[in-house]
Amino acid sequence: MHTTDLLTVGEIARRSGFADSAVRYYEKLGLVSAIRTAGGQRRFERSTLRRLAFIRAARNIGLSLDEVAAALASLPAGRTPTRADWSRLSSGWRTRLDDQIEALTALRNGLDSCIGCGC
């Protein structure tokens, strides 16, 4: 057992719930980054778990990876994002969620009230 603060791709995959291949794919797309060992293996900082949690949440509400990338790009470069940074990003989705909720609510209240459906 090692006590370093760097995680292998397998560890980060297991902890984040993504498949190894997905994590590598995200790295290729630039959504997460890793440093490399002398032998060329990936090593991730713990903060990557937050990025991945963010990505998961974003995917759950239907954002594309392109949109996630755009959101992540607005994080401050050079320093580890704070809770406030993450909070700002997620609150940007609130509109989208609210729209989804509104659409669902309209549907629940009977499809008569649906707007723009041409009924």
Added chain:
Amino acid sequence: MHTTDLLTVGEIARRSGFADSAVRYYEKLGLVSAIRTAGGQRRFERSTLRRLAFIRAARNIGLSLDEVAAALASLPAGRTPTRADWSRLSSGWRTRLDDQIEALTALRNGLDSCIGCGC
């Protein structure tokens, strides 16, 4: 201008906001149905607009077409679905929406509180 209560694929596409090709695709999958003219063209009942509105709402909250098909399959056969029927279907999504909202809220309240992310 015609006054029939049947709609062509173009009309139903325009009114529902789906592309013609999407409507045809949905018919092929059995999500919507159409009668045919003597010449083989599709003619849709107006109630198809409700099905399509339902499909759109379902897609918006991230359901796959398979899931939509399963939901639609639970509608009563033989009669045009009532508002109560549609309402019952959409309320089945409430859990899903609530989960999405919960996940987002957790994220907004700081990623510290995220469950199962391994942070």
Added chain:
DNA sequence: CTGGTAGTTGAAGTTAACTTCAAGTCAAGT
């Protein structure tokens, strides 16, 4: 130092949900 688990790559394969295409045929106003 050796064995076994975990990691590496690029390329190709997969699935969902459509869209596009080509080569026609149908519907309807004049």
Added chain:
DNA sequence: ACTTGACTTGAAGTTAACTTCAACTACCAG
């Protein structure tokens, strides 16, 4: 009847988001 725009088909193409594969290399406990 003619014209024009809308419609028909099956097959092939597209895009996103991954996964799988094969052949190989790294890491590390004992």
